[in-house]
Amino acid sequence: MKISIFGLGYVGCVSAACFSADGHTVVGVDVNLSKVEIINAGQSPIVEPNLDVLIANSVANGQLRATASVRDAVLSTDLSFICVGTPSASNGSLDLQYIERVSSEIGNILRDKQQYHTVVYRSTMLPGSVENVVLPILEKNSGKLAGTDFGLVFNPEFLREGTAIMDFRDPPSTVVGEWTAKCGESVVELYSNLSAPMVRTNLSTAEMVKYADNAFHGLKIAFGNEIGTLCHQVNVDSQQLMQIFCLDTKLNISPVYLKPGNAFGGSCLPKDLRAISHLAHTFDVAVPVLDGILISNEKHKKRVLDLVVAQGKKNIGVLGLSFKEDTDDLRESSTVELLERLIGRGFKVCIYDRNVSLARLTGANKLFIEQELPHIATLMVDSVEAVLEKSEVIVVSNRSNEFLKISKLMNPSQKIIDLIRLFAPEDFIDGQYFSVVG
């Protein structure tokens, strides 16, 4: 394919070198003339292992050249990759001035181009940036319609400096965020040589993925450093500890606990987080990440409460009471807390949880509910249907196949707050389905 790459920094140079080495004809574009000259001299403007060799070869065999001319680049290629910088502004917001400038320049040239051209953004941008900032600029300057007259794609870059070529050639996945399905076709074809899973999605999801990735990378490092600092205080070898930690690919390094939904609770997580934060404070070790976990969980519980209150209905039914499915354990259940707050505010509540139904409870849990939560015990009913009969809003807080029937049984005036994404939102009529997470 014929590809132009705007912005010859780390991302742009690596993309230009790899695409050209794969046999594509690549034109690099930069406003920095010295970068253009360096590339045309067959050299790399950045330090990155093996990049100089790839660039030298591609320039020598005519697969790669650089220019400062947007017109030359857009008219001589079918796809333009945008890899310009998106730095932080002084208040921490994202500075899109380079994106805006390059988009308006490309838009101006698209006005004169007869053939379909696809513009692919690789620069990291907040969700909504391509649709709300880039698309209007491209359409205004070109006088054309995105999707119909030109392609618009967001394709996040996952490379790490230092191993950039390896990462480019062997990414964990390839994400193509497309304005319309037609927009992404040439990009999908371009990456067809990669074995990584190909994900086609909308623009905002593709933009957001990059932020979720980088937030998680930062979180992992900060978490590791806080745990390591605590290890130091208690004479534990942090490297060995983390090796043991990483052996757990069932719960630790795994998709488990990465399903946005309800707040956590139970007999272990809150208690153990309190204990480890307390331990750190006894050593005067600041652990804002560990401290922040319970604070974040409390905020999430508040969001759930606010969502229930915002429905403006008095009769609330709750499906699932224990701290998670398939247990009768109520200790620090976030649903019990929600109920107590609702009851305290005068809501009428009824609850169904097969595992917690009084008739089935024995031993410690029976005693716990009778002594600690007698008021909640009196609100329990014995079927999903009984909850539906009494409630204007139904909160689903645990996963159970038994609850699935409510989407068929609910009447149009009843609302559902699905805390665990048990249902597909589209199974309900407009204004009936609510969730605290997207």
Ligand SMILES: NC(=O)c1ccc[n+]([C@@H]2O[C@H](COP(=O)([O-])OP(=O)(O)OC[C@H]3O[C@@H](n4cnc5c(N)ncnc54)[C@H](O)[C@@H]3O)[C@@H](O)[C@H]2O)c1
């Ligand atoms: N560096 C990384 O490891 C990495 C990894 C993934 C994603 N990203 C993202 O990719 C984007 C680029 O990052 P980078 O580190 O390669 O940036 P960089 O600052 O190294 O390079 C940006 C280049 O864009 C050029 N430029 C600015 N305006 C231009 C215009 N109108 N036309 C042509 N060129 C123009 C600049 O002169 C510069 O050479 C950023 O959004 C960044 O967040 C970076």
